[in-house]
Amino acid sequence: MFTQPEGTEEIKPVVFQCFNEECVICNYFVLVGEPTAISCPVITLPMLHSDYNLTWYRNGSNMPITTERRARIHQRKGLLWFIPAALEDSGLYECEVRSLNRSKQKIINLKVFKNDNGLCFNGEMKYDQIVKSANAGKIICPDLENFKDEDNINPEIHWYKECKSGFLEDKRLVLAEGENAILILNVTIQDKGNYTCRMVYTYMGKQYNVSRTMNLEVKESPLKMRPEFIYPNNNTIEVELGSHVVMECNVSSGVYGLLPYWQVNDEDVDSFDSTYREQFYEEGMPHGIAVSGTKFNISEVKLKDYAYKFFCHFIYDSQEFTSYIKLEHPVQNIRGYLIGGGISLIFLLFLILIVYKIFKIDIVLWYRSSCHPLLGKKVSDGKIYDAYVLYPKNRESCLYSSDIFALKILPEVLERQCGYNLFIFGRNDLAGEAVIDVTDEKIHQSRRVIIILVPEPSCYGILEDASEKHLAVYNALIQDGIKIILIELEKIEDYANMPESIKYVKQKYGAIRWTGDFSERSHSASTRFWKKVRYHMPSRKHGSSSGFHLSS
Template structure:
């Protein structure tokens, strides 16, 4: 017996073997060429174990000729193994490391134990399924299936030769994790075999002349006396073979004159070719620089290319100014529209006070608004409505704003016929103002009254008077209201009173009163006698009629 050692100072170190738990493994001990089986004695050992690996083919771990078989390999089999070769004159030892790992549940491959392989971006490349030679012979050849990132490989770009994978038109996108799977039958039992490969794709530079992406035989507009920098971007050229010429003269990289070139900057493209950038710098453009080509030239072992750029006088950009003017006009219009939408009421009221008061035409009418509301003698809501109509409304619109209102019961004479007064007064009114209290009071009391019917007739049919609808309280449901009220609500909307009877709420400059004034006509100055002329005329007409 020969003493065994750890895998150190061996004659030959075999490659490490990686195998998942439960799969077969065969490791070959290499022999020198020319040795015949009877000239030597080969024995396998596990390092640290004096007993040789058995040669019984029924044993899970056994030796056949110069191979050691694991059928299958278990996690406890991990470790160093050596084969000892003796003949009459020499003695050699070879060592290998076996790693048996468990598959992680839910993972189709284990990157940690993957075999690393490298291919290049050529027309085609071969990926080898490792450690399969011993499992594929004339009597036991099973198909091999290939996967990339756990997806079965299919398509015209992939072919299969024996156990190897052939990839056509290799690109960097083919890099990734691959798995090859097959089966092996031994003594009537089938074993699954899988190998994980971590494939790296390195770029092989194509053998062709360089390319210039800029300049492209184009021109640029520059101003006289300005500084100009132009990049020459090349792909595939040798570093020192990229340069600028002007007027057929080489432009120096290091000589800092008025026109010079900067040293090149290098990167690598996706296909492995070098990318260079050399800048043409003109510190101050002179008149002689115009209309002459500045040429960038690039070359490599496969050819030479050139591309130029020409400087031209800058032409005034009328399109830019026109576009800027239109955009500014559009922004100004938008801002004006927003301001008008927000301050429309205030602007209209200001315009009326400053312009219309002096330019208004006489229309022959006396009253600015005829006030129509539900009348009753009981209930808190009716008292609140009566207070608003009789006190708040006149105080703001008449005393503060100078409007002239007609309120039936206040401005008519006792004993006059309501229908006659209402009819004549509505003809002399510019607006019809309807004041609604609560839902119950308004729907019950603004029904079937002769005043209401006549007012609606004048507003909607005969005279077409503009209607102003005021709500003392928020009215959610108009279904029980008269059809005429519902029509006015739908067409003109309503202004809701949200204040109380305090001094602040009774100011003409609050939002509510501004909305009311906005819907009122332009304010006109009338004499005191005109205000009370209509009731006297109506009285005389009534006496004549009687």
């Protein structure tokens, strides 16, 4: 009673839970009030022939069911008929087949059911049918072959979706002529659902409804694609002479059975070189995609292999498709050299920066002494002094010999050894001159200002906040932007009690701490302290006779 309809993937009749010779008790279902005809599963056995008798019994009864056609339950032409079925008909029935030398029995379990409330079907009594999207499909109304009218003509079938008519107005849905089916021209996901077919069967002058309900499931169709090369793609590859290489060709498509093959110089590869042996393969991929391929090994690349293109072919739909690959000698790779050179250059620059940071002062001093004389004569800046020296005069309470440093050691190194011209307040000024005027004038005539600091603020005789000298110095520094060199004779932990001008200069320029003593060995311009001072001093054009004099 069940055949695989064209255009559908599968039909699973729920109403026949077991309808074959292997079932012990075969289940059968029918809607109450509708007629049905049950066939005996064993009559299809190959061992049976035309000389057999088939008899139906109510299970547990030895009396055969009547053959009277007017009886509601009767057997006719090997079928057990219920016209119509009633709820009390549910139960077990037995069919017995007798031949010349043996007999066979089978038990049938009939269940007469009602539809679910408010529906035209029972959710457990449906045929499952599957169609694929984007294809044409059919909805089959099955098992109607026993319900033709007296003229052996299939009666008219009425269709419903979810128990409602009118869905056939969709132009994609067409009644299949001569078949108990609906043809769906282009299946979409919206076509899934419950479809009920209903016909009227006339028997002995009375009409009965016969219905079937199908649960239609829509599955996504596998991707249909035109075959195309995955590899090669008319490309070249670089291989070394004498190396081993695998030449592989693969094609993706929506069909199985493609046979790609290799050719070179218009002949098969194994004819071109007997050591080449092709191997074919085919693999299934998700979504119905197939990958077909062929490959061969070149165990040792020879010079002749560089001269030809290797062509891969396949034939599909009477057309030949071709793609090639060509072997080439490797191009010398300079990328590694460029990367190595770049890394080396970066490392060298990094090393130079480290060396410069460590030896910056020595490099600058060497440059001044070695290269400045070669740069020609420098345009005069109108300055007279290289530095204006400002220091605290010693008082009785001061423990630091700032006078000795400012009046003896500083001139010894910067003037006599290095050739600088200093204006030292307290040494070069004349008695009776206006302090503010002298300070302002000499600072404007100087390229640098050297301020010598000691830890005790009480030792500052010229840098107190209220002093006129301090105001003149501060104004000159702010207005002219002259570079300041702070020298600490001892470590100064806290600048909180220092004049505001000193704190400003310390924050902007920093300070150089004196690390020597007042002995002769501390008077050498080549010590680290004096190198720092000379680094912050302007360059000199002409040096003295001393080896430590710098050229500007």
